[in-house]
Amino acid sequence: MTTVPADIRLHDHAHGAMPEETLEALLALFEAVRMELRSDDPPRPRAALVADVRTPPPAGTWARWHVATRGGRGVGYATTEVDVSANPDLVWLYVYVVPDQRGRGIGRALAARALHVVQADLEAAPEQVGIDTLISSEIGRRLADRMEGEWSIPIGITGRKARLELAGLDRAALERERKRREEGLGDRYRMHFFEDAEIPNPETGFDLADFCATYEEIVNLMPMEDLQMERERFPPEKWHSLNARLDAVGQALWTTVCCEPGGRVVGLTSVNFVRADARRVSQWDTGVLAEAQGQGIGTLLKLDMLLRVLDRLPEARFIDTDNARSNAPMIAINSALGFHEHRVNRAYQLPVERLRSVLRI
Numbered sequence: 001m002t003t004v005p006a007d008i009r010l011h012d013h014a015h016g017a018m019p020e021e022t023l024e025a026l027l028a029l030f031e032a033v034r035m036e037l038r039s040d041d042p043p044r045p046r047a048a049l050v051a052d053v054r055t056p057p058p059a060g061t062w063a064r065w066h067v068a069t070r071g072g073r074g075v076g077y078a079t080t081e082v083d084v085s086a087n088p089d090l091v092w093l094y095v096y097v098v099p100d101q102r103g104r105g106i107g108r109a110l111a112a113r114a115l116h117v118v119q120a121d122l123e124a125a126p127e128q129v130g131i132d133t134l135i136s137s138e139i140g141r142r143l144a145d146r147m148e149g150e151w152s153i154p155i156g157i158t159g160r161k162a163r164l165e166l167a168g169l170d171r172a173a174l175e176r177e178r179k180r181r182e183e184g185l186g187d188r189y190r191m192h193f194f195e196d197a198e199i200p201n202p203e204t205g206f207d208l209a210d211f212c213a214t215y216e217e218i219v220n221l222m223p224m225e226d227l228q229m230e231r232e233r234f235p236p237e238k239w240h241s242l243n244a245r246l247d248a249v250g251q252a253l254w255t256t257v258c259c260e261p262g263g264r265v266v267g268l269t270s271v272n273f274v275r276a277d278a279r280r281v282s283q284w285d286t287g288v289l290a291e292a293q294g295q296g297i298g299t300l301l302k303l304d305m306l307l308r309v310l311d312r313l314p315e316a317r318f319i320d321t322d323n324a325r326s327n328a329p330m331i332a333i334n335s336a337l338g339f340h341e342h343r344v345n346r347a348y349q350l351p352v353e354r355l356r357s358v359l360r361i
Contacts, residue, residue, distance in 0.1 A: 004109045008075070011067045012117055015056045018065060023053060025074030026067050032098050037137050042279045042317075051249040059241035060085035060233075062122060066114050068097075068106050075101040078110040080118050082126055086233045090349070091118050091126040099139075112361035115352060129355050130156070130227070132347040144346055151358045156349040157225040158325040162334050163318050163342035164306075171310055178303040181296050189266065189297070191304060193256045197243040205263020208236050214265040215239075218287030223324045227349050250275050256304050258288070258297050266292040269301040271309065271319065278313045283321035286330065299333050306337065 004010060011022045018026070027049055034041060057063045066078040076097035082088060093114055097107045119125035131147070134140035147153040182191070192200045200206040216234035246253050252275050258267035267288035273281045288297045309316055321339060323330050355361075 009069050010113050013065045016054045022067050025069050029074045029077050045276045048250050048274045055248045058245050076106045078114040080114045090128045092130040129352050130349050134345045136343045153348050156227040156347045159345040160323050160325045161343040162339035164339045165318050181300040189258050211265045212236050223326045267297045279317045281316050281319045
């Protein structure tokens with residue numbers, strides 16, 4: 001394992017097991033990341049950040065925190081996450097070091113420790129590592145240049161992070177368009193909205209297992225470009241576990257579904273936000289089953305949710321969404337609604353041993 005700088009301490013913790021001193025160092029690092037990479041985002045409430053650190057991930061996910069301190073000050077951190085239910089062979093690794101401490105081996109030490117812990121902790125140790133970097137930032141661009149140039153690591157997927165500014169939207173025009181599209185579907189489909197785990201009443205025909213099956217199918221329709229990953233699984237237990245964690249960390253999940261008259265779900269969209277500060281709303285998955293595409297259902301779902309955000313979250317300033325750059329149909333829908341490209345990221349996938357080699361760890 002790589003040598004840790006003599007005056008650096010590394011702290012390794014599962015969610016919920018971090019002492020107060022290390023937590024404070026990590027919270028300061030979160031703010032450093034925001035200021036360097038996302039300064040136009042509002043800071044998240046402290047309570048929400050603390051809950052996120054201390055609350056275990058949803059069932060089926062393994063995750064760890066690694067914090068580097070120098071003299072009690074947080075100088076860098078790393079996170080690792082493994083979807084042990086669907087992609088146990090792939091660990092996602094994120095490393096950040098504050099600007100004035102770069103070039104001293106801290107990031108390398110964090111990466112080495114994080115990979116050591118995941119491979120020691122999991123019975124079936126991941127052999128692949130995923131790295132996601134924000135290439136629209138200076139530090140992210142430098143990392144991407146090194147990975148693609150010096151290390152000859154191919155791009156796995158390019159992501160487009162788009163933003164919709166809510167100020168100035170013509171609500172009446174959005175309502176007219178939503179109504180027009182809904183009338184165009186006639187009695188072939190019905191729309192249902194629900195919050196968190198409060199699913200529609202049984203009289204609607206809505207069935208959670210069917211919803212989860214549609215969710216799984218839609219997620220797996222999304223282009224992964226050159227990333228090598230197994231199908232994501234989304235059974236009802238995962239839905240319950242996800243909602244339980246969101247509730248524990250003070251976050252909401254709103255969902256709108258498009259159903260056949262009998263209740264079968266053919267399309268869905270969802271958004272997420274921090275209840276205590278909904279200035280930033282995150283668009284989660286949106287999709288329509290292949291058999292129901294071409295009828296404008298995706299746009300209708302987005303319009304329905306957008307109107308709800310405008311009506312019920314007056315403090316919301318913008319909605320952010322992520323798409324693969326190759327997902328032209330969804331990008332077209334978003335662009336028509338007013339989303340504009342805000343940031344760009346690239347993800348890479350390579351063998352763990354290959355990363356150890358290029359980092360000399």
